Amino acid sequence: MFKKILIANRGEIALRVINTCKEMGIQTVAVYSDADEKAIHVLSSDEAVWIGSSEPLESYLNIDKIIKAAKDTNSEAIHPGYGFLAENYEFAKRCEKEGIVFIGPGSKAIKDLGDKITSRKLMVKGNVPVTPGLTSTEADVDVMAKEAKRVGYPVLIKATAGGGGKGIRIVNSPEEMAEACASASREALNAFGNGEIYFEKFFTEARHIEFQILADTFGNTIHILERECSIQRRHQKIIEETPASVLTPELREKMGAVAVAAAKAAGYVNAGTVEFLLDAENNFYFLEINTRLQVEHPVTEMITGIDLVRQQLEIAAGNKLSLKQEDIMGRGHSIECRIYAEDPANNFFPSPGKIEFLKEPKGPGIRNDCGAYSGFDVPVDYDPIISKLVVHAQTRAQAIDKMIKALKEYIILGIRTPIDFLLDVLMSEPFSKGDVFTNFIETHFSDWEENLNEKDIAAIAYVVDELCNRKIKADDCVSHTAQTPFNTLGNWRL
Amino acid sequence: MEYRLKIQEETIPVEINSKEGNTATATIENREYDLKYTLISDNELHLMVNGKSVNVYLAKNKNGKTILLNGRTYQVQDMDNLPKGPKKKKGIDGPTTVTPPMPAVVIAVNVNEGDRVEKGQKVVVVSAMKMETTLLAPYKGIVIRVNVKESDKVMPGDILVDIDEIKDEEINELEN
Numbered sequence: 001m002f003k004k005i006l007i008a009n010r011g012e013i014a015l016r017v018i019n020t021c022k023e024m025g026i027q028t029v030a031v032y033s034d035a036d037e038k039a040i041h042v043l044s045s046d047e048a049v050w051i052g053s054s055e056p057l058e059s060y061l062n063i064d065k066i067i068k069a070a071k072d073t074n075s076e077a078i079h080p081g082y083g084f085l086a087e088n089y090e091f092a093k094r095c096e097k098e099g100i101v102f103i104g105p106g107s108k109a110i111k112d113l114g115d116k117i118t119s120r121k122l123m124v125k126g127n128v129p130v131t132p133g134l135t136s137t138e139a140d141v142d143v144m145a146k147e148a149k150r151v152g153y154p155v156l157i158k159a160t161a162g163g164g165g166k167g168i169r170i171v172n173s174p175e176e177m178a179e180a181c182a183s184a185s186r187e188a189l190n191a192f193g194n195g196e197i198y199f200e201k202f203f204t205e206a207r208h209i210e211f212q213i214l215a216d217t218f219g220n221t222i223h224i225l226e227r228e229c230s231i232q233r234r235h236q237k238i239i240e241e242t243p244a245s246v247l248t249p250e251l252r253e254k255m256g257a258v259a260v261a262a263a264k265a266a267g268y269v270n271a272g273t274v275e276f277l278l279d280a281e282n283n284f285y286f287l288e289i290n291t292r293l294q295v296e297h298p299v300t301e302m303i304t305g306i307d308l309v310r311q312q313l314e315i316a317a318g319n320k321l322s323l324k325q326e327d328i329m330g331r332g333h334s335i336e337c338r339i340y341a342e343d344p345a346n347n348f349f350p351s352p353g354k355i356e357f358l359k360e361p362k363g364p365g366i367r368n369d370c371g372a373y374s375g376f377d378v379p380v381d382y383d384p385i386i387s388k389l390v391v392h393a394q395t396r397a398q399a400i401d402k403m404i405k406a407l408k409e410y411i412i413l414g415i416r417t418p419i420d421f422l423l424d425v426l427m428s429e430p431f432s433k434g435d436v437f438t439n440f441i442e443t444h445f446s447d448w449e450e451n452l453n454e455k456d457i458a459a460i461a462y463v464v465d466e467l468c469n470r471k472i473k474a475d476d477c478v479s480h481t482a483q484t485p486f487n488t489l490g491n492w493r494l
Numbered sequence: 495m496e497y498r499l500k501i502q503e504e505t506i507p508v509e510i511n512s513k514e515g516n517t518a519t520a521t522i523e524n525r526e527y528d529l530k531y532t533l534i535s536d537n538e539l540h541l542m543v544n545g546k547s548v549n550v551y552l553a554k555n556k557n558g559k560t561i562l563l564n565g566r567t568y569q570v571q572d573m574d575n576l577p578k579g580p581k582k583k584k585g586i587d588g589p590t591t592v593t594p595p596m597p598a599v600v601i602a603v604n605v606n607e608g609d610r611v612e613k614g615q616k617v618v619v620v621s622a623m624k625m626e627t628t629l630l631a632p633y634k635g636i637v638i639r640v641n642v643k644e645s646d647k648v649m650p651g652d653i654l655v656d657i658d659e660i661k662d663e664e665i666n667e668l669e670n
Binding site: 186187190341345346347349350352356357359380381382383384407408410411412413414416419420423450451452453454455456457458459460461462463464465466467468472 | 495497499501502504506508510512518520522525527529531533537538539541543548550551552553558559560561562563564565566567568570572595596597601602621622623625626627
């Protein structure tokens with residue numbers, strides 16, 4: 001096993017990797033930019049290397065600087081996390097060239113699968129069903145419109161280099177084609193440095209179901225069950241769960257087998273995710289393979305007890321998979337909510353700034369992968385994810401109840417979060433029934449408004465706070481002793 | 495003691511009478527509340543409201559206090575102690591200038607000088623924290639100056655596009 005690795009990422013995912021390394025006795029090296037001097041991954045790692053200004057291209061996206069940091073610290077391997085360089089084949093290739101182990105698949109698989117067109121071709125060859133649409137890129141809007149007519153509207157324009165919901169546009173009619181192509185291409189060019197686009201048929205009522213896979217260098221490939229990720233906003237997942245309530249054991253087995261076949265068709269090694277669309281008739285189509293650890297990997301860990309980062313490290317170190325397909329069992333139900341710095345009452349606009357107070361929910365079956373703390377300044381320069389709140393319970397209904405409780409007890413002051421929005425989604429009837437489709441938010445929550453039904457209590461709290469502050473000045477609200485639970489909770493007994 | 499508080503667009507009159515120890519009574523319109531309270535820290539307050547236990551979390555900001563209660567965010571303002579300075583027009587009227595709500599990068603400028611724009615027309619696209627946001631024309635008018643170009647870094651308060659407002663009567667005059 002490696003003695004020391006570098007983590008080429010920041011925030012909660014860097015911390016997630018560091019945690020497993022600590023358990024395995026692996027030394028960790030963090031990298032950071034100006035904005036992240038006091039970030040949690042810097043504080044938690046064994047070593048930290050400053051790599052540049054806050055601008056991502058000068059730091060977390062800068063291959064030269066990250067390679068230099070790895071060499072300077074004698075790191076044997078690099079974990080890329082998700083986002084940034086995680087799916088950049090040039091980075092993986094550079095690691096290979098420099099003799100540093102890239103904890104992920106080989107650069108060729110990343111390149112093939114990162115290009116949606118190449119991956120579609122690979123899958124067709126491997127007899128994996130893909131969504132109807134183009135299997136080559138197209139710059140001519142007229143040709144796009146003609147082909148879209150053949151497949152049938154609506155269609156989804158996608159960037160070949162895409163990911164994270166960027167460079168995607170739904171087109172409902174030929175008139176919308178030109179503008180959608182232009183803006184998708186521009187967004188893709190900005191996000192990935194490649195503006196090439198194509199389209200796939202868009203299914204208005206479909207589910208997004210993905211399978212976690214693990215593949216070692218000895219040709220062993222298994223799947224670690226599915227994740228249901230249909231609850232999305234602007235093509236970005238916001239709530240994920242496992243198991244998917246729609247899957248029968250037979251369908252799960254069938255899709256799992258296809259996921260393994262897809263990974264094999266791409267020559268895949270390490271942890272990855274095969275994404276499928278499942279239509280209303282339970283037909284499923286290959287969407288893409290994400291060649292990284294997914295944001296939503298914790299729900300899989302919760303129901304299987306498998307540490308996916310540990311598996312990644314074992315595979316990268318050249319060890320054989322210790323798990324067999326028949327060992328993989330899910331127990332209970334797990335749900336994840338993504339907590340972003342964003343304002344749901346203001347069109348989900350990012351809400352960066354200083355976190356004045358943060359209190360994490362606690363209790364059995366609650367996990368919070370959090371990249372922030374009280375006093376941390378959420379930078380404007382990066383993805384606004386603060387944490388991933390995850391619960392595990394015996395049944396789906398119990399998991400929903402647990403998540404509702406946890407969300408209510410999750411306190412973040414100073415920035416706005418979508419906790420109230422997530423609560424309303426979880427408490428809604430279609431969600432509790434499991435009627436989740438990729439158009440769920442648009443259908444049920446497009447005109448969402450804040451539900452402030454305890455205004456009296458909020459008003460009372462304001463006034464009491466004023467009263468206390470006045471009394472503190474007069475020295476009779478709180479005693480001078482330290483404020484511990486023993487003198488603030490009142491009477492209690494064991 | 496009496497307060498007039500504002501939450502969302504609602505004004506809430508609160509009368510509070512401090513009692514012995516950490517207790518009080520409050521009246522909001524005709525609703526009576528018996529209160530017992532413990533301040534846990536600058537941000538944490540434990541209340542017993544008519545015998546029911548509630549944990550409330552607060553932070554001061556320039557507009558009053560943000561109060562978190564059972565997962566909901568309440569922005570509470572004291573109407574008799576509003577922040578000084580020019581009142582910002584907000585809510586249904588929307589913004590009155592084309593300015594980004596946070597530090598951002600200009601992705602596209604959709605208008606040219608001299609263009610006539612309708613209220614709500616897409617004027618500039620900016621990107622912040624990897625998300626694209628479209629800034630809209632705050633009113634009907636003529637674009638008199640475009641102050642930015644693609645990939646410019648912009649800050650809240652920067653006026654990206656100057657628009658000279660045309661009132662409906664003026665349009666009638668222009669067209670007649």
